[in-house]
Amino acid sequence: MNLDAHLPILQIIVPLMTAPVVSLLRVPSLPWAAATVTSGLAFAVAVTLTGQVLAGGPMSYALGGWVPPYGIELYVDHFSALLLLIITGASTVALAFGKASLDQEVGHERAPMFYAAWLLVVAGLCGIVATGDAFNLFVFLEISSLATYVLIASAPDRRALMATFRYLILGTVGATFYLIGVGLIYMMTGTLNLADMTDRIAEVGELRPVLVAAGFITVGLALKAAMFPLHAWMPNAYTFAPHAATAFLAACSTKAAIYVLIRFDLTVFLPHLSDHAEQVSGFFIPLAVLAFLIGSAVAVFERNLKRMLGYSSVAQIGYILLGLALLSPLALTGAIVHLFNHALMKSALFMAVACLAFRAGSVQLPDLAGCGRAMPLTMGAFVLAGLSMIGVPLTAGFVSKWYLILACLEYGPLGYVLAGGILVSSLLAVAYVWKVVEAAYFQPRPEGARELREAPPAMLAVLWLVALGNVWFGIDTDLTLGLAEQAAATLLGDGS
Amino acid sequence: MEFLALYNYWVFAVLLLIGLYAVVAKVNLVKRLIGLSIFQGAVFLLYISMDKVEGGTAPIFQTADGAGVFSNPLPQVLILTAIVVGIATTALGLAVVVRIREEYGTVEEDVIEDMDADS
Amino acid sequence: MTLVFGVFLLTLLVIVAVAIVRSTNLFAAVMLSGIFSLLMAVNFFLLDAADVALTEAAVGAGVATVLFLSALALTAEHEQVRPGGAALQWLPLVVAFATGGLLIYATFQNPVIGDPNAPVHQHVAPWYLENTPELIDIPNVVTAVLGSFRGFDTLGEVFVVFTAGIGVLSILGLRHTLVEMTSAEIDARQRSLRHHLIPRVVGRGMVPFILLFALYVQFHGEYSPGGGFQAGAIAAAAIILYSLLEGDDRGRALVPEWLLQIMVASGALLFGGVGVVCMLLGGSFLDYSVLAEVPSEGQHLGLLLIELGVGITVSGVLLTVFHAFARRASR
Numbered sequence: 001m002n003l004d005a006h007l008p009i010l011q012i013i014v015p016l017m018t019a020p021v022v023s024l025l026r027v028p029s030l031p032w033a034a035a036t037v038t039s040g041l042a043f044a045v046a047v048t049l050t051g052q053v054l055a056g057g058p059m060s061y062a063l064g065g066w067v068p069p070y071g072i073e074l075y076v077d078h079f080s081a082l083l084l085l086i087i088t089g090a091s092t093v094a095l096a097f098g099k100a101s102l103d104q105e106v107g108h109e110r111a112p113m114f115y116a117a118w119l120l121v122v123a124g125l126c127g128i129v130a131t132g133d134a135f136n137l138f139v140f141l142e143i144s145s146l147a148t149y150v151l152i153a154s155a156p157d158r159r160a161l162m163a164t165f166r167y168l169i170l171g172t173v174g175a176t177f178y179l180i181g182v183g184l185i186y187m188m189t190g191t192l193n194l195a196d197m198t199d200r201i202a203e204v205g206e207l208r209p210v211l212v213a214a215g216f217i218t219v220g221l222a223l224k225a226a227m228f229p230l231h232a233w234m235p236n237a238y239t240f241a242p243h244a245a246t247a248f249l250a251a252c253s254t255k256a257a258i259y260v261l262i263r264f265d266l267t268v269f270l271p272h273l274s275d276h277a278e279q280v281s282g283f284f285i286p287l288a289v290l291a292f293l294i295g296s297a298v299a300v301f302e303r304n305l306k307r308m309l310g311y312s313s314v315a316q317i318g319y320i321l322l323g324l325a326l327l328s329p330l331a332l333t334g335a336i337v338h339l340f341n342h343a344l345m346k347s348a349l350f351m352a353v354a355c356l357a358f359r360a361g362s363v364q365l366p367d368l369a370g371c372g373r374a375m376p377l378t379m380g381a382f383v384l385a386g387l388s389m390i391g392v393p394l395t396a397g398f399v400s401k402w403y404l405i406l407a408c409l410e411y412g413p414l415g416y417v418l419a420g421g422i423l424v425s426s427l428l429a430v431a432y433v434w435k436v437v438e439a440a441y442f443q444p445r446p447e448g449a450r451e452l453r454e455a456p457p458a459m460l461a462v463l464w465l466v467a468l469g470n471v472w473f474g475i476d477t478d479l480t481l482g483l484a485e486q487a488a489a490t491l492l493g494d495g496s
Numbered sequence: 497m498e499f500l501a502l503y504n505y506w507v508f509a510v511l512l513l514i515g516l517y518a519v520v521a522k523v524n525l526v527k528r529l530i531g532l533s534i535f536q537g538a539v540f541l542l543y544i545s546m547d548k549v550e551g552g553t554a555p556i557f558q559t560a561d562g563a564g565v566f567s568n569p570l571p572q573v574l575i576l577t578a579i580v581v582g583i584a585t586t587a588l589g590l591a592v593v594v595r596i597r598e599e600y601g602t603v604e605e606d607v608i609e610d611m612d613a614d615s
Numbered sequence: 616m617t618l619v620f621g622v623f624l625l626t627l628l629v630i631v632a633v634a635i636v637r638s639t640n641l642f643a644a645v646m647l648s649g650i651f652s653l654l655m656a657v658n659f660f661l662l663d664a665a666d667v668a669l670t671e672a673a674v675g676a677g678v679a680t681v682l683f684l685s686a687l688a689l690t691a692e693h694e695q696v697r698p699g700g701a702a703l704q705w706l707p708l709v710v711a712f713a714t715g716g717l718l719i720y721a722t723f724q725n726p727v728i729g730d731p732n733a734p735v736h737q738h739v740a741p742w743y744l745e746n747t748p749e750l751i752d753i754p755n756v757v758t759a760v761l762g763s764f765r766g767f768d769t770l771g772e773v774f775v776v777f778t779a780g781i782g783v784l785s786i787l788g789l790r791h792t793l794v795e796m797t798s799a800e801i802d803a804r805q806r807s808l809r810h811h812l813i814p815r816v817v818g819r820g821m822v823p824f825i826l827l828f829a830l831y832v833q834f835h836g837e838y839s840p841g842g843g844f845q846a847g848a849i850a851a852a853a854i855i856l857y858s859l860l861e862g863d864d865r866g867r868a869l870v871p872e873w874l875l876q877i878m879v880a881s882g883a884l885l886f887g888g889v890g891v892v893c894m895l896l897g898g899s900f901l902d903y904s905v906l907a908e909v910p911s912e913g914q915h916l917g918l919l920l921i922e923l924g925v926g927i928t929v930s931g932v933l934l935t936v937f938h939a940f941a942r943r944a945s946r
Contacts, residue, residue: 009900016774017887020880023781063767065902070742072767113785120778127771135574139771142581143778146588150782153592158599159612165592169519172532172585179539179578180512180718186571187546187725190738200738212721501729504662505722507625513715514632521707524694526641526686530648533679534632537655540671544664549736550729554665555744556839557754565731567663568740569756573765575667576757577772580844580929583674583682584779587936590686591783594943597690604695 007049008061008074008130011084015042016123023116028108029099035115036095042122043088050081050483060132068132069193075132079336079487082480083129083252083259086343090251091122093347097462098244101354105242106154114154118245120147121253128256134182135192137260138175141224145171148253152241160240167233170223174230177220184213185268198268205272214269214276218283221264224257227321228291228314235310239363243354246306250313250350251343258317258339262324262332266491270327277327284325285414289421291318296428300435305353305363308432309346312389315425316342319404322418326407332488333481334403340480341388341396344473348385348466352378355455355463365436370445372437374452377460379440381467386433388470391426395474399481401426504545511538523605525593529586536582540575547571621661628654639694645683652676665840666757673848678933681855685940752911753837753918761842762918766901769921770886772844773928777883780932784876787939818860825853833926837915843922847929854930855937863941875935882928886921893917 003010018038025031053059058077062068076084095118106114124144131137149171153164186192188210189200204210219230226234234254238246269276295315302308316338323335355378356371357363372379388395391402401422408419445452454460473480515538518531547568555569593603600608631651638644652675659668726733743760751759761769829850836842858866889901896905903917904910 006894006900009894013887013890013900017884017891019774020777020883024876024880062899063901064763065899065904066764069739071764109788110785113781116781117778117785120774123774135577136765136768136771139577139581139768139775142585142775143771146584146775146778146782149588149592150778150785153595153782153786158596161592161596161599162608162612165525165589165596168585168589168592169528169532173516173519173535176536176539180542183539183542183546184721186735188734190734190736190740192570192739204734208724209721212717215717501727502722502725503622503625504728505725506719507629509715509718509722510629511632512718513711514629514636516714517707517711518636520710521704522636522694524641526683526690527644527694530635530641530644530683533648533675534635534651537651537675540655540667541658544659544662544667545728546726546733546735547664548662548729549731552663552731554663554840555756556665557748557756566744566756568736569743569760570740571735572664572667572757573760573768575664576670576761576844577768579667579670579674580772581775583679584775586679587682587779588782588786590682591786591936591939594686594689594940595786603690607695 004048004052006061007045007052008059008076009063011042011045011049011076011088011130012074012123012127014038014045014123015119015126019116019119019123022119023112025112028111031112031115032095032099032102035119036092038119039088039092039095039122042126043085043092046081046084046088049076050085053078053081054482069191069196072136073132073193073195074130075195076130077487077490078483079259079263079491080129082336082340082483082487083255084126086255086340087122087125087129087252090248090343090347091118093462093466094244094248094251094351097247097351097459098242098354100456100459101244101358102242104358105156110154114151117147117150117154118248120144121151121248125252125256129259132194133192134185134194134197138179138182141175141178141256144253144256145175145224148249151245151249152237154245155240155242157240159236163233163236163240167237170230170233174220174223177216177223179220181213181215181217181220184209184216188213194263194268198272201268202272206274211273214265214273214279217264218261221257221261225254225261225317226314227317228287228294231291231295231314231317234314235307238310238313238350239304239306243306243350243357243363247347247350247354250309251347254313254317255339255343258320258324262335262491265324266332281325281327284321285418288318288322288325289418291315291321292425293318293421293428296425296432299432300428302432303365305356305365305368305436306350308436309349309353312429312432313342313346315429316346316389318425319401319422322422323404323407326411326415327492328407328410329485329488329492330403330410331407332492333484334400334407336484336487337403337477337480338400340484341400341470341473344396344466344470345385345388348381348463348470349389351459351463351466352382352385355459358455358459359452360450365439366446367449368436369439369443369449371452372440374445375454378455378463379437381460381463382440383433383437384467385470386436388474390429390433393474394471396470396472396480398474399477504541508538508542508545511535511541525596525603525605526590529589529593532589533582533586536578536585540578543571543575543578617661621658624654624658624661628658639696640692641687641694642684642692645680645687648683649676649680652679666755666842666845669840669845670848673845673852677852678848681937682940685937689940689943750911751914751918753915755837755839757840758836758842758918758922762921763901763903763914766890766921769925770890770901773883773886773925776929776932777879780879780928780935783936783939787943815860818856822853822857825856826850829853829926829930833922834919836922837918843925844929846922847926847931848933850926851930851933851937854934858937858941863938866941867938870934872938875931875938878927878931879935882924882926882931885924885927889917889920889924 127140515535833846906913
């Protein structure tokens with residue numbers, strides 16, 4: 001058996017098939033250990049796969065040995081490889097980081113189910129990214145969504161239940177919209193394979209069902225991606241999920257939906273549908289600008305640290321969509337790099353918050369006043385990741401913002417306004433990060449508040465690893481930019 | 497008869513509309529889940545309506561060589577999967593609703609919102 | 616004649632859907648949605664989708680109704696009526712009408728239903744119909760596509776069911792937190808039909824036959840409508856019926872909890888394991904042809920095993936979910 005050729009399927013079935021085994025483990029800590037090792041293995045597969053794609057170009061895998069479009073195909077190129085790295089990487093660090101925090105919140109009795117669900121999220125997201133079949137994508141979308149609901153509902157706070165329910169309703173509506181869109185396209189083209197669909201949609205690109213399908217797929221995925229104004233489910237879902245799970249989900253769950261959105265809009269629709277370029281720009285640019293202005297502005301006034309970061313994610317997703325909407329190679333490169341960089345900064349920030357919550361038992365800013373002195377290492381990492389989110393030079397966040405601003409300036413007169421918008425939003429980011437810094441370092445510990453001490457070394461080590469990753473990928477951009485430039489070129493290949 | 501040739505698709509659209517309204521407008525959580533299943537049921541109808549071939553039968557061969565006119569098997573396969581996904585979502589949703597009822601004592605969303613605003 | 620019948624049924628569907636949304640009695644709404652599913656199943660049957668009709672009837676009218684009713688027993692049977700609450704809400708109405716209107720706008724360029732020249736019937740689908748006799752060699756093309764050509768979707772489907780199973784277990788908690796009860800207390804608390812003689816005698820007589828039918832549907836799916844999913848649902852229905860008649864505790868004694876959890880996991884593992892064995896034997900994942908000397912025999916073997924996996928997980932999950940709800944009811 002030649003293992004290399006099987007890498008795309010291994011990426012999915014390694015976490016997928018371990019999940020049932022994990023659900024049966026009844027020894028304390030064993031489910032966590034099994035999930036962490038499996039997740040690490042999946043990350044190793046992703047790294048090897050990326051190496052192969054870089055060396056030999058995109059890989060295709062015919063499931064069941066049936067040639068596409070008759071069978072289901074897996075298709076991994078530079079763009080998907082980058083996403084696979086984000087997903088498996090974020091899962092592995094969050095698991096390695098979160099043992100103590102998750103033990104505290106989830107407890108031992110639920111642990112087998114919880115970690116099985118975690119692995120299902122990983123497998124589902126990897127499946128979404130790796131599959132080359134529109135319906136198969138829906139199936140994996142649902143695996144990851146259902147498993148995500150389980151993760152969020154495992155939190156001890158009762159408000160987590162309402163957050164789960166809202167996410168379940170909106171998530172299902174989004175997935176069903178996507179299914180309607182795929183159905184209409186299938187009705188007009190007779191195929192479900194994405195590459196085949198691209199070839200065959202040209203003939204029917206003028207017809208109403210296809211145009212309506214484009215609308216349904218875009219809106220459905222925008223709901224899943226928490227794009228403004230369809231983000232209503234997201235801040236609360238992130239706020240009430242177990243802290244370590246938030247660090248994982250915030251880094252990659254909306255990213256997979258954005259990935260599909262970019263893939264569908266740019267490769268299937270853009271080259272073949274009349275006026276699609278104008279529609280994409282006209283639809284996404286205003287929403288993206290509103291997303292990063294409103295998202296950042298709401299974050300400034302938020303007192304719950306996790307919800308603040310949730311709204312900050314709304315803004316960051318706005319940047320990514322702007323990169324998509326400008327439809328130039330430069331902007332798209334910026335958007336794709338930002339997918340990676342945002343995962344880095346958000347997972348570091350949420351891990352720092354998890355450390356704070358682990359000791360202070362709360363994520364409300366007033367309860368965290370003065371924590372900077374008691375937990376210097378945790379807050380140091382928070383500040384470092386915060387700088388990356390603002391976009392300070394020498395951090396990862398700077399790289400992607402730089403590309404986006406350059407792309408805006410290239411875009412013409414409207415571009416200057418857009419670049420101005422990005423700057424305003426970044427200033428707002430300075431404001432809310434500063435708010436945390438001020439509370440942590442310049443305010444006294446409130447009377448009668450819980451005595452704080454530094455988080456456990458195991459948590460700190462992983463936190464700092466990711467925080468330093470923000471610096472590393474701000475300086476050495478070969479891997480991330482290399483993949484992103486190649487991905488952007490392929491995506492816009494026959495489009496512009 | 498030409499007029500009725502698209503009737504299935506209109507019913508699909510109307511059912512979708514009804515389901516979506518219930519999902520968005522209702523405050524009772526169980527009712528929203530019922531609306532969600534109407535919404536999903538509508539999509540099943542869309543797919544199955546396109547599988548019909550005039551004069552065809554269900555795609556199960558009666559003779560060894562597979563002669564005859566058959567309707568399209570592929571949308572049926574897709575919807576078999578979608579039905580299962582639908583019931584899985586419903587089961588999970590109901591479990592969450594039961595827990596909400598235990599924690600809050602009600603399943604009316606506006607009442608729950610008031611309780612959360614107080615806390 | 617079929618056309619008129621179809622139009623009649625579809626119109627009825629719309630009427631039932633409106634009635635469901637308007638009813639403030641949730642019990643009535645659940646019953647109506649059972650009827651909705653049955654009507655839907657009849658429509659599917661008219662549209663030549665026998666497998667889908669069987670599944671929709673078993674799942675939509677059967678399993679979903681049981682789940683909704685168990686949930687209602689634990690929540691409330693009526694929607695709260697607010698002053699002016701019966702009025703339509705405008706924003707949702709506009710959203711819903713915009714969505715529906717857009718779809719109706721699109722339909723005027725849809726291919727006509729039943730048109731053999733529609734794009735759906737051209738590209739991939741005829742290939743399945745032409746090649747199934749040679750490549751898979753079974754009469755039911757739906758089973759061939761489901762199990763083999765698009766077997767990966769079905770693997771995903773099993774894992775969706777698995778996720779729902781462990782999800783419900785995780786959300787509703789694993790164990791009784793009840794203190795030990797005497798059998799008299801259990802009897803008093805049971806919401807079972809144990810005290811009703813006729814349903815009990817008739818129902819108990821039916822349980823073995825339903826199980827037998829489930830086995831038929833399980834292993835005859837290659838020749839007629841049916842397969843692992845439907846069989847799993849029917850088998851679970853038999854045990855659920857037994858639990859309703861005899862009380863949840865005796866139902867659990869019949870299929871104990873540890874066995875259920877093993878079933879839930881092992882069905883999914885069996886399906887995936889078949890795929891891995893295919894890889895070890897030198898094929899792709901889920902390439903059953905390598906399982907035997909003659910490729911079509913390998914396909915037969917592969918389909919048999921994966922359908923078994925589907926059946927085991929589905930019945931395990933449905934029973935797990937049912938017990939999780941029923942256990943709450945006896946608290």
